[in-house]
Amino acid sequence: MNDQDLLRYSRQIILPEVGIEGQQALLDSTMLLIGVGGLGSPSAMYLAAAGVGHLIIADFDKVELSNLQRQVIHHTDDIGEFKVDSAKAKMLSINPDVKITTVKDLDENNLNAWVDKSDIVLDGTDNFDTRFKINKACVEQKTPLVSAAVIRFEGQLSVFKGYEAEKPCYQCLYSVEGNNDENCTDNGILAPVAGMLGTMQALQAIKVILNLGEQLVGKLMIIDALDLSFRNVTINKDKSCTICNK
Template sequence: MNDKKLLRYSRQILLPEIGIEGQQTLLNSTLLLIGMGGLGAPNALYLAASGVGHLIIADFDQVELSNLARQVIHHTNDIGKDKVISAKEKMLAINPDIQITTLTDLSEDNIEDWVQKADIVLDGTDNFNTRFRINQACVTQHTPLVSAAVIRFEGQLSVFKGYEKNQPCYQCLYPTTGNNDENCSNNGILAPVAGLLGTMQALQAIKVILNLGEQLTGKLMMVDALDLNFRTIKLSKDKHCPICNLSQ
């Protein structure tokens, strides 16, 4: 680490739980961020600023006016631009020393290849089918999944390691049947709620990388932003789960 990087990350390096060794671990890490929307916007900015060395960002969509209230990585003059291009520009403006790979074609056919390249996956998507496929790829590739979701004034956050014997995967929490794909497009969301959960998602990813503190593995944090209430419940592995039980 050169003098410029030591200065850039000096406030993190001062933390005894991180230090130079921990910062170097961040610089050596690769994270896959799926979705550059309300969750992906803040987590991308903070992970870039924190010095994660390689960030792979995936989104097929373009910036729209209705995105701007909560997707703070995109600006008015980005309307019509691919979200990954818009996001990359802001991330490099904060930290030009990191590597950013953009994907607009993440699909059923290539998701496992990209998950395999990552140390951790952050899921910031807004529909169950995509989340199920991301979860399946993470279980198959033995990659930790940091999952966040937001709607209205509410949010959820968890870390899934379903490839481990006693740990649940995302599908243990949400079976494929009975989901109605609620999302903020249909139900609305208060903008800072996305910022709160997206920032916490970045925090959890760093804690997993560095093996720090409470990582929410096998737990679900539920946030009620209207009452400012945080509640955490324990999650159990579903012995009938068709995804993570087949990986054992």
């Protein structure tokens, strides 16, 4: 770290739980953010600002007017642009020292390879099919998965390490059958609820890399933004899960 780095990250370095070593660990880390929408927008900005050295952002979508209400990394002038290009420009404007890799063609064929390049994965997608595939890749590559979901006034957050004994994976929590895809296109979402969960996802990713505090492994945090209530429930490993019982 040079003098500019020490100054840029000084308010983090001053924390005894982070320090120079912790900041260096962040600078040396690679995070894969899948989806630069309502969840990925705040997490991408905070992780760039916090000095995560390499951020890989994946999204095939382009910015639409109806995204702007909650996907705050994208601005009105970005409508029609690829979300990853729009996001990369803002992230580099916040912090030109981080490396940003954009991926527009993430699919089943290259997912494992991208996960393999990453120390941790943040899932900010909004459908079960994609979430199951990301979970499978993370279990196979032994990579922690920070999973968040938002709809209406509700949020959920957890960290999955299904590759560890007794630790559940995402599919231990949700079976493939019988899940109706609910998304905010059909059900709506209050903008700051996405902001809350996106920033909490970034927080958990940093905490896992630095091994700090409550990591939410084997726990699901359920947030009701109307009550402003937070509760944690335990998630057990499903002994019949076909993904994490190898």
